[in-house]
Amino acid sequence: MKLVVVGGGSTYTPELVDGIARLRASLPVAELALVDPDRERLALVGGLARRMLTRAGHPALVTTTADLDAGVDGASVVLLQLRVGGQAARHLDETLPLACGCVGQETTGAGGLAKALRTVPVVLDIADRVARRAPGAWIVNFTNPVGIVTRALLDGGHRAAGLCNVAITFRRRFAALLDVAPDAVEADHIGLNHLTWTRSVRVDGREALPRLLEAHLHALAEEVGLPAALLRGLGAIPSYYLRYFYAHDQVVDEQRQSPSRADTVAALERDLLAEYADPGLDTKPARLEERGGAFYSEAAVALAASLLGGDGDVQVVNARNGATLPFLPPDAVIEAPARITRDGPEPLPVAPVEPLYAGLIAHVSAYEELALDAALRGGAGRVSRALLAHPLVGQADLADRLARALITANRAHLPWAA
Structure with missing residues (x-):
């Protein structure tokens, strides 16, 4: 099979290549095609991808x-992992709202x-x-904002x-804290992309969330950046x-005193690309963990394999709501456990969602x-109406501004604004 990565010049790509090499039995890739308009980055990432697969004894052809x-x-x-406008645009995404107190x-x-606004038309x-050149191909979207895209x-x-990668990261973390294999953990992960709660953690069918919270409350609270008392209450x-x-004003204060994440990532990417240029490097470098996206490769390989094979296994994905959350329209996109078939994901029924969560989910879904x-x-x-609908903006003057x-700031990427 041919697996294509659009945005293949991303520094994320070696993480995906590592997963393809380790999980070859799940997804027998014959050709890995990396597509990117940045030829210089593409050459560096493509070279490392070839060396990594050669080291692993994987026969896939890497094309760029x-x-x-x-x-x-x-x-x-076709896996989408692109960033329209690069880190420079991300810097504006992070600093313009901050200047307005958001x-x-x-x-x-x-x-x-x-x-x-920048990404949807491009995608x-x-x-x-893709539909013209590869009819029948599945598109696996990792491009943010994942739910909207x-x-x-x-x-x-x-x-x-x-x-x-949030769901698989949590599952791996819960498994480590409970000292069990990740496959033994089943989590009730529900909401929208980047707006989810884990309301249940079962190990071999038995509820383990109360034990997890009792034994590891402070560690988990620190990891999600919220007070332990809040997690206990929830x-x-x-x-x-x-x-x-939940901590909007505190986050704004912290962000005003720190460099933007875009600036940090831009510096990290320069260092990573310098490492990728080393012809002796044939494994993903340790610093790639700082880039984020932990376990992204495992999630991507598992989803691609199940969409092609129709295994019917359960994975957390972003898919149509259908009747899963009755307070949302059927065509809304939610993030939830779904059975993966050749016809696509089928979200599973979930326990009724508490008003504390349902209200925020409905609010953000309407914004989306x-x-x-x-x-x-x-x-x-x-644009102003969308901002007015967002719970983190929600004021008319602020939305217009x-x-x-x-x-x-984004005029170069918005043909309608020219």
């Missing part, structure tokens, strides 16, 4: 190209909207070309599923992205619907 049509031709799976984050709040163009793909009629473990909602409309049709009014700032 800046030609999207040639790259996706004949693909079975959290500066690349997927949450105003920064996430800016990223969606849909890629998907249309995945909904755009599904609304466009594409064979797609969204993927995030009786659940929120994703670390909930910190932007308006954000997608703004990304597809443009216009300052639509942020809309103007985001449009001005």
Whole structure:
């Protein structure tokens, strides 16, 4: 099979290559095609990918190209991991909202909207070309904001599923704390992308969350950046992205005193690319862990294998809601456990969602619907309405001011704003 990575010049890519090498029995890749417009990065990442597979004794051919049509031709799976505008755009996503007193984050709040405005049209163009050159191929979307981008793909009629590494990272962490194998852990991970809670952790069918919270409460609270008393009161473990909602003002104060994550990542990427250029390097470097995306390769390989093989196993993905969360429209995209078939993910029934979570989920889901409309049709009014609907903005003057700032900063990537 041919696996294509659009955004193949990303410093993330060696993490994926490592998974392909280790998990070859699950996903027999014959060709790994890396597609990226940045030829210099592509050469460095492609060279390391070849050395890594050679070291592992993996027979896959690694090809690199800046030609999207040639790259996706004949693909079975196309993985999207692109960043329109690079780290420079991310820096603006993180700093413009902060200047207005809002959290500066690349997927949450105003920064996430800016990223969606830039990204959705590009992804849909890629998907249309995949449909022409590789009909029947699955698109696995890792591009943020995953929920909005995945909904755009599904609304466009594409064979797609969204993927995030948060669920698999939590599952691995719970397994380590409970001293069991990861496959023995089943977690009730529910919500939207970057807005999820774990309400149950079962080991071999037995509930383990109370024991987990009792024995490791402070460690888990520190990892998600929230007070231990909050986790104890919730009786659940929120994703670390909930910190932007539950501790908004504290996060804003901290961000104002620290370099942006974009600046940190840009410096790290320069160092990583210098390492990738070493012809003696044939394993993913240790510093790649600082880039984020832990266990991303395992999640991506597992999802691709199940979509192609129809194994019917359960994985946490971003997919249509259907009837899973009755307080959301069926066509909303949620992040939840789903059975993976050849026809796509089928979210499983879940226990009723408590009002404390359901209210915020519904609020952000409504914002995502308006954000997608703004990304597809443009216009300052639509951008402002999406911001007004977001719980981290939600004030008319602030929404208008942020809309103007985001449009001005991203004008080069917004044809409708030219």
